[in-house]
Amino acid sequence: MNCNIKKRTIIIFPQLENINIINEIREKYDPLANHVRPHITLVFTFESSLTSIEIKEHLKKVLDGTRRFRLTLQEIIKIDNPLGLYLFLDIKQGNEQIKDLSKKLYTGILQSYKPNWLNEKTFMPHLTIGSFTSKEDLNIAFKNTELIKENFTTVIDKISVEIIDENEDSIIEVEVDLSNE
Numbered sequence: 443m444n445c446n447i448k449k450r451t452i453i454i455f456p457q458l459e460n461i462n463i464i465n466e467i468r469e470k471y472d473p474l475a476n477h478v479r480p481h482i483t484l485v486f487t488f489e490s491s492l493t494s495i496e497i498k499e500h501l502k503k504v505l506d507g508t509r510r511f512r513l514t515l516q517e518i519i520k521i522d523n524p525l526g527l528y529l530f531l532d533i534k535q536g537n538e539q540i541k542d543l544s545k546k547l548y549t550g551i552l553q554s555y556k557p558n559w560l561n562e563k564t565f566m567p568h569l570t571i572g573s574f575t576s577k578e579d580l581n582i583a584f585k586n587t588e589l590i591k592e593n594f595t596t597v598i599d600k601i602s603v604e605i606i607d608e609n610e611d612s613i614i615e616v617e618v619d620l621s622n623e
Contacts, residue, residue, distance in 0.1 A: 449606040450497070450615070452485035452547055454540070456513055456569070458594045464531065464571060467518075467590070471529060471572030471583045478604065478612035482513075482533070482569050484544045487606065488555035494615050496551060497603055501618040504546040505601060510620045511539040515569055515594040520584045525559065527580040529572030529587065536598065540567035543601065 458464070461480060468475035513536035521528040533540065544565060548556040571587075574580040603616040 446491040447489050448491070448615075449487060449489050450485075450603055451483060451487045451606060451612075452501075452601060452603050453481040453483050454513075454598055454600075455479050455481050455602055456515070456594070456596045456598065458515075458596050460592060460594060463590065463592055464569070464594065467529075467571045467587055471574070471587075472570060473573055474570075474610060477610045478606075480569055480571075481602075482540060482567060484540065484601065485547050485552060485555065486557055486560070488552075490555065492551060494603075498616045498618065500551050501547070501601060501603070501616065504549060505543070505618055505620065508543065508546070508620050510597050510599040510622050511536055513540075513596050513598050516591065518571065518584070518587045518590060519568075520580060522577060522580065527574040527577060528570055529574075529580070529583055530566075530568035531571050531594065533567045533569075535595075537567050539598075541565060547601075 464480045514534045515531045516534050517532045519530050519532050521530055572583050600617050600619045602614055604612040605615045607613060
């Protein structure tokens with residue numbers, strides 16, 4: 443891989459008081475649990491030779507005036523579609539703000555990195571808590587977690603850009619704060 447090309451994702455790391463519940467589930471069911479903290483993806487993994495400065499400038503420009511917002515996650519849902527087999531923690535409050543952030547970020551220098559499958563109908567903001575290779579494993583995990591009804595609430599006040607290294611570990615490259623007025 444060209445050393446100037448970096449694999450990145452743009453995400454939100456929700457700061458949740460009861461995040462230990464999510465971490466316990468992810469340790470069992472999410473192969474990336476030890477590589478990246480619980481997160482909500484705004485711009486899906488892409489490879490580019492963009493610099494940190496170019497990325498940060500883009501974020502500052504498109505997020506200018508974007509205010510902090512409340513996020514509530516609750517209810518574990520099972521996803522079985524052509525993109526994969528997953529357990530998601532559903533977003534009950536903050537969904538529209540996340541869709542809006544994603545749409546803003548996929549403009550300008552990031553426009554060409556928007557996946558073909560991603561559109562208004564297919565983008566379902568979520569926090570992944572499990573990823574599976576078989577429907578049987580997915581169904582077992584769902585059965586083991588469906589009674590977890592906790593509410594996970596926080597205020598989202600920053601957007602992060604991570605670099606994904608060759609070990610799939612997350613390295614925070616850039617963070618941009620959202621405005622509080």
